[in-house]
Amino acid sequence: MSTNNTILTSELVAKDYKSGLKPVWCPGCGDFGVLNGITKALTSLQIPPHDVAVISGIGCSSRLPGYLNTYGFNAVHGRALPIASGVKLANDEITVLAVGGDGDGISIGAGHFPHAARRNIDMTYVLMDNRIYGLTKGQSSPTTEVGANTKTTSYGAFETPMNPAMLAIAYNASFVARSLATDTKNLVRILEAAIEHRGFSFVQVFSRCITFRGEDQFMDWREKVSWLCEEDYDPTDRLEALRISEDPAMDKMGILYRELRPTWTDHYQEIRKLAMKDKVKYTIDDLTESFRP
Numbered sequence: 001m002s003t004n005n006t007i008l009t010s011e012l013v014a015k016d017y018k019s020g021l022k023p024v025w026c027p028g029c030g031d032f033g034v035l036n037g038i039t040k041a042l043t044s045l046q047i048p049p050h051d052v053a054v055i056s057g058i059g060c061s062s063r064l065p066g067y068l069n070t071y072g073f074n075a076v077h078g079r080a081l082p083i084a085s086g087v088k089l090a091n092d093e094i095t096v097l098a099v100g101g102d103g104d105g106i107s108i109g110a111g112h113f114p115h116a117a118r119r120n121i122d123m124t125y126v127l128m129d130n131r132i133y134g135l136t137k138g139q140s141s142p143t144t145e146v147g148a149n150t151k152t153t154s155y156g157a158f159e160t161p162m163n164p165a166m167l168a169i170a171y172n173a174s175f176v177a178r179s180l181a182t183d184t185k186n187l188v189r190i191l192e193a194a195i196e197h198r199g200f201s202f203v204q205v206f207s208r209c210i211t212f213r214g215e216d217q218f219m220d221w222r223e224k225v226s227w228l229c230e231e232d233y234d235p236t237d238r239l240e241a242l243r244i245s246e247d248p249a250m251d252k253m254g255i256l257y258r259e260l261r262p263t264w265t266d267h268y269q270e271i272r273k274l275a276m277k278d279k280v281k282y283t284i285d286d287l288t289e290s291f292r293p
């Protein structure tokens with residue numbers, strides 16, 4: 001991915017974050033809204049593009065890093081989180097985003113999700129949930145709702161769908177939110193909070209696949225959903241967050257859960273200090289000696 005090597009002296013605007021590549025998404029795809037939301041959130045936070053890395057797996061949604069003028073990597077299917085983790089652990093100074101689809105993150109990549117969350121690696125994971133495998137032309141995914149007619153469920157899907165936000169809370173993610181690709185104002189507000197959060201933040205964004213799930217997918221959700229507001233909802237109450245997120249309707253939007261606890265890097269720095277003290281006690285000869293039979 002190209003970087004902006006110019007010295008940034010003036011205020012950054014949205015176009016500073018765009019790569020100039022024209023998205024190849026179908027007209028009407030919800031992922032345009034997510035790209036717009038991420039661009040606006042980064043602009044509002046004024047994080048220079050060369051201080052951001054966006055890592056994805058494989059899928060229509062995973063094309064997103066290519067459309068941004070940040071560092072980025074369109075990796076292997078289901079492997080956005082381990083690669084994003086490696087980037088963050090190698091350079092704690094940069095803002096790391098992992099992005100991708102429901103198939104990428106909740107199917108093939110599902111094993112990586114709990115570990116990134118429990119380790120509290122300081123990054124933001126944006127899941128573009130269209131409840132379908134878009135890139136491979138319309139197979140059902142782990143978030144496909146019961147009754148949905150897809151290429152692989154001609155008589156209606158019958159498997160119980162997974163609930164990504166509820167899983168994220170159960171996995172000990174320290175920030176969990178839901179949002180809509182079509183509601184730019186709320187999406188930007190939530191992405192800003194997620195990026196600013198110190199620790200692993202997860203945002204499930206409902207983003208329609210117009211081609212394989214039809215133009216009505218999530219269309220009435222702007223009127224249907226309710227937004228949690230901090231005046232009457234306490235996002236630090238984990239049990240309440242699990243209760244609220246557990247509803248299969250998944251119509252509670254906003255910040256479901258938030259806690260502050262040390263990140264992986266915070267722990268690592270502490271251990272590093274201890275190890276540096278030990279280094280004074282043990283020489284390389286002591287170490288070599290300890291391996292002799």
Ligand SMILES: Cc1ncc(C[n+]2csc(CCOP(=O)(O)OP(=O)(O)O)c2C)c(N)n1
Pocket residue numbers: 058059060061062077100101102103104105108128130132133134135136141
């Ligand atoms: C190891 C591997 N298995 C399967 C595939 C085929 N494949 C590519 S994308 C994809 C699913 C995409 O669905 P999702 O992650 O929801 O992204 P979307 O296209 O819906 O945005 C699959 C099964 C692959 N590329 N690599």
Ligand code: SF4
Pocket residue numbers: 024025026028029030031060061130134135208209210211212
């Ligand atoms: S197939 Fe679906 S997810 Fe993929 S670009 Fe088209 S509308 Fe978007």
Ligand SMILES: [Mg+2]
Pocket residue numbers: 059101102103128129130131132133134141
């Ligand atoms: Mg998908």
